[in-house]
Structure formats: C-alpha cells, structure tokens
C-alpha cells in the first residue's frame with residue numbers, strides 16, 4: 219500500500235486548503251490507493267513553520283517525518299494576491315531532498331473565485347530546485363472552493379466535475395508513486411558535489 223502526505227499550504231488555521239487536503243486524503247483511502255495509517259496531512263495553518271528556517275523546531279520535525287514516509291505528496295496551494303500563499307513558499311525553504319527528493323507531487327491550486335492558476339505556475343517555476351520534488355504534468359485547480367467538496371455527495375455540476383477530476387489525478391499520482399519507487403532507490407542522493415540543484 220502506498221503512503222501519501224498532503225500539504226495544506228495556507229497560513230490560516232481553518233483554511234479552505236485544509237478542507238481540500240482532507241477531502242483528497244479521504245479519496246485516496248476510498249479509492250483503495252492508501253489507508254488511514256498511510257496518509258497524513260501537514261497543515262501549515264494549524265502547525266505553522268517559523269519564517270526563519272529552524273530545522274530543529276518541533277513543527278518541522280513532525281512534518282518531516284510524515285514527508286519522509288511518503289511515496290508521493292500533494293501540495294495544496296491557495297492563491298493569495300495572485301501568488302502562492304507565503305506559508306507554502308516558506309515550506310519549500312525548509313524542505314530538502316531528504317524529505318521530497320524524486321517523489322511525485324500533485325499540485326492543487328485553490329481559489330474562492332475563478333483564480334488558482336497562479337500558484338500552480340509559480341510552484342512549477344520555483345521551489346523544487348533543492349528538494350527535487352517531481353511535479354506531475356497533471357494538476358488540479360479547485361475554483362469557487364467554498365461551494366464545492368463540502369458534503370458527502372456533489373451539490374452541483376461544478377462540484378461533480380472537480381470530484382471526478384480529483385479522482386482521475388489521484389489515480390495518476392498513485393501510478394507515478396509506484397513507478398518512481400525503484401527509480402528513487404537507484405538514484406544516489408548522497409553525492410556531496412550535487413547536494414543542491416543547479
């Protein structure tokens with residue numbers, strides 16, 4: 219069975235990103251891709267990281283353990299002022315290849331309106347250099363987030379469509395997770411000459 223970590227990248231303790239991360243976690247379990255024990259959530263609003271990187275902080279030690287155990291990660295990134303929110307950017311100041319190196323990552327943009335694409339393009343352009351997280355070409359954008367993923371059954375056509383697409387993307391993430399296990403095992407990640415990316 220595969221292990222997944224889902225990062226809720228909002229700095230707000232009761233964020234919509236947290237809601238989306240919990241929904242996706244439950245789908246991973248319901249789709250038979252993982253289990254309660256093998257899925258974890260890193261909620262950066264509920265367990266925040268200081269802005270000056272402190273790898274010995276209790277919050278980072280707890281987050282790092284969940285990430286290290288994961289075969290794949292989901293990064294839920296809310297759009298704030300046309301950017302990825304500061305909490306998720308700060309997460310990538312902490313994260314290294316020890317936690318994320320060559321693991322498949324599914325990006326999920328979140329917007330209360332019709333935005334949500336900016337955090338996807340921003341994170342595809344930055345943040346992975348040193349941690350070597352490998353983003354899937356597939357991603358999700360949850361628009362009008364307050365109106366979807368709230369109830370056991372879809373409440374609207376938009377809700378139904380994002381749920382179907384989420385299942386599709388999670389299934390693909392599971393396939394990458396399985397396929398990249400031997401790739402990761404075959405890569406030497408300890409070479410001191412290439413400790414950071416170019």
Ligand SMILES: Cc1cc2nc3c(=O)[nH]c(=O)nc-3n(C[C@H](O)[C@H](O)[C@H](O)COP(=O)(O)O)c2cc1C
Nearest residue numbers: 228230233234235296297298299300328329330333
């Ligand atoms: C400071 C701030 C700026 C925001 N700017 C945008 C924006 O530029 N585009 C957008 O689509 N939504 C924007 N939003 C709304 C978010 O999409 C909304 O809060 C959504 O719930 C995701 O954030 P959350 O995970 O923190 O709840 C903004 C929200 C905040 C708090």
